[in-house]
Amino acid sequence: MIPVAEFKQFTEQQPAFKVLKPWWDVLAEYLTVAMLMIGVFGCTLQVTQDKIICLPSHELRENLSEAPCQQLLPRGVSEQMGGLREVSGLKNNLDLQQYSFINQLCYETALHWYAKYFPYLVVIHTLIFMVCTSFWFKFPGTSSKIEHFISILGKCFDSPWTTRALSEVSGENHKGPTTGRATATAEASAGPGKAGEGEKEKVVVEPEKVVTEPPAVTLLDKKEGEQAKALFEKVKKFRVHVEEGDILYTMYIRQTVLKVCKFFAILVYNLVYVEKISFLVACRVETSEVTGYASFCCNHTKAHLFSKLAFCYISFVCVYGLTCLYTLYWLFHRPLKEYSFRSVREETGMGDIPDVKNDFAFMLHLIDQYDSLYSKRFAVFLSEVSESRLKQLNLNHEWTPEKLRQKLQRNARGRLELALCMLPGLPDTVFELGEVEALRLEAICDITFPPGLSQLVNLQELSLLHSPARLPFSLQVFLRDRLKVLRVKCEELREVPLWVFGLRGLEELHLEGLFPPELARAATLESLRELKQLKVLSLRSNASKVPASVTDVAGHLQRLSLHNDGARLLALNSLKKLAALRELELLACGLERIPHAIFSLGALQELDLKDNHLRSIEEILSFQHCRKLLTLRLWHNQIAYVPEHVRKLRGLEQLYLSHNKLETLPSQLGMCSGLRLLDISHNGLRSLPPELGLLQNLQHLALSYNALEALPEELFFCRKLRTLLLGYNHLSQLSPQVGALRALSRLELKGNRLEALPEELGNCVGLKKVGLLVEDTLYEGLPAEVREKLEEE
Numbered sequence: 001m002i003p004v005a006e007f008k009q010f011t012e013q014q015p016a017f018k019v020l021k022p023w024w025d026v027l028a029e030y031l032t033v034a035m036l037m038i039g040v041f042g043c044t045l046q047v048t049q050d051k052i053i054c055l056p057s058h059e060l061r062e063n064l065s066e067a068p069c070q071q072l073l074p075r076g077v078s079e080q081m082g083g084l085r086e087v088s089g090l091k092n093n094l095d096l097q098q099y100s101f102i103n104q105l106c107y108e109t110a111l112h113w114y115a116k117y118f119p120y121l122v123v124i125h126t127l128i129f130m131v132c133t134s135f136w137f138k139f140p141g142t143s144s145k146i147e148h149f150i151s152i153l154g155k156c157f158d159s160p161w162t163t164r165a166l167s168e169v170s171g172e173n174h175k176g177p178t179t180g181r182a183t184a185t186a187e188a189s190a191g192p193g194k195a196g197e198g199e200k201e202k203v204v205v206e207p208e209k210v211v212t213e214p215p216a217v218t219l220l221d222k223k224e225g226e227q228a229k230a231l232f233e234k235v236k237k238f239r240v241h242v243e244e245g246d247i248l249y250t251m252y253i254r255q256t257v258l259k260v261c262k263f264f265a266i267l268v269y270n271l272v273y274v275e276k277i278s279f280l281v282a283c284r285v286e287t288s289e290v291t292g293y294a295s296f297c298c299n300h301t302k303a304h305l306f307s308k309l310a311f312c313y314i315s316f317v318c319v320y321g322l323t324c325l326y327t328l329y330w331l332f333h334r335p336l337k338e339y340s341f342r343s344v345r346e347e348t349g350m351g352d353i354p355d356v357k358n359d360f361a362f363m364l365h366l367i368d369q370y371d372s373l374y375s376k377r378f379a380v381f382l383s384e385v386s387e388s389r390l391k392q393l394n395l396n397h398e399w400t401p402e403k404l405r406q407k408l409q410r411n412a413r414g415r416l417e418l419a420l421c422m423l424p425g426l427p428d429t430v431f432e433l434g435e436v437e438a439l440r441l442e443a444i445c446d447i448t449f450p451p452g453l454s455q456l457v458n459l460q461e462l463s464l465l466h467s468p469a470r471l472p473f474s475l476q477v478f479l480r481d482r483l484k485v486l487r488v489k490c491e492e493l494r495e496v497p498l499w500v501f502g503l504r505g506l507e508e509l510h511l512e513g514l515f516p517p518e519l520a521r522a523a524t525l526e527s528l529r530e531l532k533q534l535k536v537l538s539l540r541s542n543a544s545k546v547p548a549s550v551t552d553v554a555g556h557l558q559r560l561s562l563h564n565d566g567a568r569l570l571a572l573n574s575l576k577k578l579a580a581l582r583e584l585e586l587l588a589c590g591l592e593r594i595p596h597a598i599f600s601l602g603a604l605q606e607l608d609l610k611d612n613h614l615r616s617i618e619e620i621l622s623f624q625h626c627r628k629l630l631t632l633r634l635w636h637n638q639i640a641y642v643p644e645h646v647r648k649l650r651g652l653e654q655l656y657l658s659h660n661k662l663e664t665l666p667s668q669l670g671m672c673s674g675l676r677l678l679d680i681s682h683n684g685l686r687s688l689p690p691e692l693g694l695l696q697n698l699q700h701l702a703l704s705y706n707a708l709e710a711l712p713e714e715l716f717f718c719r720k721l722r723t724l725l726l727g728y729n730h731l732s733q734l735s736p737q738v739g740a741l742r743a744l745s746r747l748e749l750k751g752n753r754l755e756a757l758p759e760e761l762g763n764c765v766g767l768k769k770v771g772l773l774v775e776d777t778l779y780e781g782l783p784a785e786v787r788e789k790l791e792e793e
Helices: 004-011 015-020 023-048 077-082 096-109 113-138 140-158 160-175 222-242 247-276 303-332 342-348 358-370 372-382 384-398 401-405 428-432 451-455 473-480 498-502 548-553 573-577 596-600 618-625 644-648 667-671 690-694 713-717 736-740 759-763 776-780 784-791
Strands: 052-056 203-206 209-212 280-284 295-300 416-421 438-442 461-465 485-492 508-514 536-540 559-563 583-587 606-608 631-633 654-656 677-679 700-702 723-725 746-748
Touching: 015 140, 015 358, 023 113, 023 303, 052 096, 096 280, 096 295, 113 140, 113 247, 113 303, 140 160, 140 222, 140 247, 140 358, 140 372, 160 222, 160 372, 160 384, 222 358, 222 372, 222 384, 247 303, 247 358, 342 372, 358 372, 372 384, 384 428, 401 428, 428 451, 451 473, 473 498, 548 573, 573 596, 596 618, 618 644, 644 667, 667 690, 690 713, 713 736, 736 759, 759 784
Parallel strands: 416 438, 438 461, 461 485, 485 508, 508 536, 536 559, 559 583, 583 606, 606 631, 631 654, 654 677, 677 700, 700 723, 723 746
Antiparallel strands: 052 295, 203 209, 280 295
């Protein structure tokens, strides 16, 4: 006897798999259990009780061609037995062993195979049905995907984030849509008892909508938020993996088709052979030499029961076959390799939930047959809007107001600045820091400023470095007159948000990004007409000309900086219109000559031409037209000499010529009587003209990293010198005249060939040890009283 429990593994999959079983599969499963019970019951009877009982037939030999039991078939058994010629068992002259032999022989030879093996056939066919039904749950290529899907589905269904997201939608439907967009906020201070008292409520991220969360929604703790974040990643990877193929769909169709074919085969042969299960069986065997008889009439004891079981089995098979046919109809009458979340999008308001295809779509169709709520809750983790809400919530948990306050620092302008870098989003808690004056956001993707930005009433400076940001119109109005400084850095300048050019109170605008190759020549920039207060404009790009829109602010622009990263700036005619310009920087613009357009800038006070390819500066004579020019920076170029007419620049106060290729200086440089700072370090100077002593206003002189072997005595006539940098030259001695520089507070002598320092250094009353940069051995060689003076506080 085979216990039914042995077949349990065929009928039971993992309990979680039930969500992928539509009603017809569940019905088919119960039918197979019923058919299996029929087969097991029949097999048990077959093994323990099934037998036939045979009696010899006394027909004459000439009538042996007729069936031995033919006379008994039309009427009842008892009546026919009364018509037999011999009714006494003893007159058959057969003993018990002979009867037993005949019974076994007739059972094997005379009984039809269908009557003998019917229970076993039922068990075999049922097992095949079970295998066909559950094969895709066991096959490695499909079971792994199914198990993974069921695991993710269960976690998504039970996740607190799912409940929260759907509750937010309920709140949205209750409140109704409004314009704008906000970010999700978890306010720990909001409580049920504060309703109607201006409490801070959570706002949900939704394109085109601002939604306030109902206070009834429970807040997620940090652990739950991290788990939901991991679920989003799992769903993304699983979707990519499963949407690539349709093995689940194909396997389900194949096993269904196989079951239908099996159903027709079973139905046909069972209907044909079921009548072979007969109560009376005629048996002819050549045993006359052993028993004296060759014809027997046998009684199949369990035929009546087996016949009833067979008809019952055929009925179950028919119902099972109808479910298989319905399954085929369901598979082919609609596109199951595509799944649309349209109804979920309409119900939840998450318009970005994508439709899916292939095996992913097929499994969701099966899930809908079980419970459509699963698909609805699962869809929450397919929505990017929902994911952004979760990221926002996790950010708010991680970046509390107290933690953000610890990051506040004073920037170079003295403003209280909050700098955030490489975050997945912008925490809403930022907008609780009303004292913030400068906000610096770097490498933060897809920022949309929420209405809470209006709480930063002291905000004057904003930096968006590789952080694209959207600003609702209401907030544009808020920032329009408040924001004074804005920095935007992006890959391409066309990514600069348009709202930037509408901030009419802006005083400084710093833009960094490249023009696309097709636009680099035109160098088109958005109109700056709205920037009525703009005084400083900085542009770092690859433009081949000064953008024409710069002239929109010509009347009030005071400082213009163009950094071209080595790309050659060809057209500068637009500069001529900047009549109010005071400072101009043309950095790394590939210039080989000083542009003539500069000489038209009558108000120019500072000019910086750093990192260009200047070899000759003969045009320096034209700077006399720039009568207000005070600072000229020609550093980091390839200038080989300074022309004599540098003397015309009498009003110049600062001249930077470092990092060039100068070997000599003209004596006429001493006629620039207004010079306060002269930087000619990092050149190849071997000597200095004595006329430098005429620079009586000189306070800072940098001569480091040259090849100077000696200094002219006249140099020490510059009594106002405060800084003298002579490091890394070839000086072998320092003149005692250095003691005449009483205002000297910084003296660099490192890297020379000095053997001793003059004791007259003690006369430099402004010089202290901290301002004297020299080798320790040379310092120790000074007289003790000199060192005491230098070390005095």
